[in-house]
Amino acid sequence: MTDAPPGSAAPRLASGLTTARPTPSTLLLCLSHLRWNFVFQRPQHLLTRAARGYDVIFLEEPIFQPGISPRLDLNRTPEGVTVAVPLLPEGLSAAAIIATQRSMLDDLLAPEAGRPLIAWFYTPMALEFAGHLHPDVLVYDCMDELSAFRGAPPRMMELEQALLNRADMVFTGGRSLYEAKRNRHARVSCFPSSIDTKHFASARANAAAPQDVASLPGPRIGFFGVVDERMDAGLVGELAALRPDWTFVMIGPVVKIDPADLPHLPNIHWLGGRDYKELPAYLGAWDAGFMPFARNESTRFISPTKTPEFLAAGLPVVSTPITDVMRDWGPKPDGTGGLVEIAEDAPSFAAALAMVLERPRAPWLKQVDRRLAQISWDRTWSEMQGEVETALRAATRTSRVLTAAELVKRAAAGD
Incomplete structure (x- = not known):
């Protein structure tokens, strides 16, 4: 998220900026x-x-x-x-x-x-x-x-x-x-x-964890993004109950749903929103990421920006079977090539997270970096x-x- 300070408003906008091939004064x-x-x-x-x-x-x-x-x-x-x-x-x-x-x-x-x-x-x-x-x-x-x-x-x-x-x-x-x-x-x-790879790759620098997560026991499993009807809150609660030895850190504003309806267990920490520039520090303090999206009409067409952001941070991530996540980042039909693991329910989520927490990172990161080198917001x-x-x-x-x-x-x- 961003928290840009307000500036002064002028009656007419400044012009004459330049980029690669803009039409002047557009x-x-x-x-x-x-x-x-x-x-x-x-x-x-x-x-x-x-x-x-x-x-x-x-x-x-x-x-x-x-x-x-x-x-x-x-x-x-x-x-x-x-x-x-x-x-x-x-x-x-x-x-x-x-x-x-x-x-x-x-x-x-x-x-x-x-x-x-x-x-x-x-x-x-x-x-x-x-x-x-x-x-x-x-x-x-x-x-x-x-x-x-x-x-x-x-x-x-x-x-x-x-x-x-x-x-x-x-x-x-x-x-x-x-x-x-x-x-x-x-x-x-x-x-x-x-993806802004440089921004999120700074999470790999092993910097000090933010104060509000530094004391939380590991392994830490994290989510960041808007918390609304697209999140399967029941799945989050079931997973946290299934693995009380894991800490679940949830970053993002809660909108369109009642915060009281979210699961509140000792190992789930709802931190609210954080500035975009702070996100790499939080991701760097996590051991894995998860995307517990609900499977409903509101998620039928989504292509989560956080998918490559997790990967750029060097974090293994498990997602529910969202179509674009599976096609763009999940395992191929022959079982190869997956950069993101897919799970449908709490037991399979727990199993997939346990697997990626133990998996050697270096070979997987090489695949991640080769893929991310092909995309950027500048190129888009x-x-x-x-x-x-x-x-x-x-x-x-x-x-x-x-x-x-x-x-x-x-x-x-x-x-």
């Missing part, structure tokens, strides 16, 4: 259902890299507070991303919420008129207030099947179809999502979870940007042709 507007300071994941990895070449605005969902006047809070992160948060009074009608967001968005973009605009959607729901925009390029980066999540708005599927109808390109966060979307749009590309962003720039140049050429045609028409009319 503005990238990201419309997100996730908050920048929540968990550092796919949007943050990609957009911090985008900010090296584009001016990036990350527009979040509103925050409601009693008795305030509507305003748009603008803060610039150290990475150069402008985070825009609508602050709205409680009690507004649904129509007023949409209208206010649309007005705020128009005011935000008005000083940027004339610049090339990329609209980067993470949530189809943003079409309710941003559907009137006509960006040069519209990207739908589909990182999750949001319609399957608990509390998904009723219009999610309808608006996703509208977004697919308008998008110039669709990116997906894993193979299962790609297979679900590839026949719904003419230009769908699969960009699975990637470079490939995405290549597709966006191609579309942006095409849009610019079309705009010039239309402008020239208009000039010819006016000349013929004697204007």
Whole structure:
């Protein structure tokens, strides 16, 4: 997770940044259902890299507070991303919420008129207030099947179809999502979870354990990430009860579920969220990782970013049989090649963890490092940007042709 300090907001965004092949003075507007300071994941990895070449605005969902006047809070992160948060009074009608967001968005973009605009959607729901925009390029980066999540708005599927109808390109966060979307749009590309290897590999340095885990007995089995309906809390409790001699360390914010419903045993430690930069220190203090995902509609299409992050940290990891984890990281049908062990229930989880805790690390780490050398967030962003720039140049050429045609028409009319 990240905890970027707020900066000063300027009425106009800085321009003139450079990267490999950006279209000059391009503005990238990201419309997100996730908050920048929540968990550092796919949007943050990609957009911090985008900010090296584009001016990036990350527009979040509103925050409601009693008795305030509507305003748009603008803060610039150290990475150069402008985070825009609508602050709205409680009690507004649904129509007023949409209208206010649309007005705020128009005011935000008005000083940027004339610049090339990329609209980067993470949530189809943003079409309710941003559907009137006509960006040069519209990207739908589909990182999750949001319609399957608990509390998904009723219009999610309808608006996703509208977004697919308008998008110039669709990116997906894993193979299962790609297979679900590839026949719904003419230009769908699969960009699975990637890795900042250098960041997580620092966990291998044998540094001192963080204070809140240093005194916990080993072996320590760890999890990090959002704790919500995608976690099989029952499995965590059963596993901890089965192996009271192991310590289970759980890092991440609890959302959409009641913390009281989580298992609370002496060997389970729910630590809450931690900053992204702190994660390697925690992973370095663990002996193995586990991914106890539930098997339900909300996990059907997931491609967990934490999979390669565990591996980069040098930690063996056991996961429930999530489709993309099995296909990308699990054993092959002939039983070879697996970097992640797969288990379905508490007894098989305990057996798999016991096996990886005893397994020699060196041969396995060589396989891990060979595989991770093939992927990175830098490479993922470079490939995405290549597709966006191609579309942006095409849009610019079309705009010039239309402008020239208009000039010819006016000349013929004697204007």
